[in-house]
Amino acid sequence: MKVKVWGARGSIPAPGPEMNRYGGNTSCVELELSDGSTLIIDAGTGIRSLGVGIAAKLPKVNILLTHLHLDHIQGLMFFAPCFRSESELTIWGPSSPEASLEERIARYISAPLSPVEVRELPCEMSFLDTPATEWELGPATVRAQAVTHRGPTLGYRIADAGTTLTYISDHEPGLGAPLESLEPEWISGYDLARDTDLLIHDCQYTDAEYPDHVGWGHSRLTDTLTFASRVDARRLMLFHHDPLHSDEFLDAFQETATERWSEMGGDPAAIEMAAERDEFEVIAPATVPAAVSRG
């Protein structure tokens, strides 16, 4: 499974020369599956650039949305395949008793917030609630599970060709929960992320910033590391960077995270900070040891 990060920023796009290395686009990750097909997770502003490259090549696209906060759907209206009649887009997302997925997304892609309406988009677009059980998309098996955040929010686990990637971009697993000692079945997202080869996880706040943001739905470093350790993730990518965090800040944050991970017994090479346009491959478990050895 090949992965490319098109947007790693959370909350709001954060352009600027001081943000260039990690990027200012909001959440979007592209997966190239074992059969060459593409799966996209989240449609933050990062999806705009992704779409420029694939519009002519891919008539069928599946997009998995974790939730409908603007930073995860804002790029959808600027996703080039939406404006091609040959394109078939399937948007997956969390269900709601209040309105269908299409109706909820249409609140954004409609007047006065948008010059176009969802129904006017030339592509063939369908909206589906994620199933309660895992399902197949091409060669991949996908599982969605609700996780602790503000509003209905999903994490996704994608399994393909013997490798797994778990994406939990917006998550506050430590909210009111002693993550170190809590039984696994009581940890939000545990089952989804257990033994995953790559965990892409919310790490928006430093430990020092977190007290002013408790209950905002995002994780501090300690909780992200503890969660990754508890689920035995083989590799951890810190995601959803705060819009205030410059490149310099994130460099230092990365250093701190790596030191803390090592102190926890983790492999320092198995933790990294997500950066826009990063490309890599998820490696099968036989070739990479678990990121943290748990006694």
Place this chain on the structure above:
Amino acid sequence: MEQKPLELVLARNFLTSLSTPAFLVDERGDLLFYNEAAGALLGISFEESGRMPASEWSKAVGPLGDDGKPMPIEEIPTTKALRKGRPAHGRFTVRSVRGDTYEIESSVLPIVADGGQEGAMIFIWPTDANSGNSD
């Protein structure tokens, strides 16, 4: 152990933070958790007692009716809330492991999510400040 639904995870986290004695049960009424305040009332922490089937924990702590005998199951607010999916309230006596009895009021709020009834939160308030004396 199967991953608990997010709604129960959040409920447990919430009850952990409260000073009001509170319990969390699943859709069958089996005890999943109670907080420190409830543990203080019962005389035993959740860490010591652990989870229990409904029959076992009602046998251990009650509720007891005015006659001091176990309340009929259909009259217990938890039963009403789980069966009907609606809040229920009641007043009865519970018993601690020390043998103390407390008259309490109980409010039960069912937890219903997309998948249906998942359990209930039970909040209790002692009604008598002088309760808790052994017979």
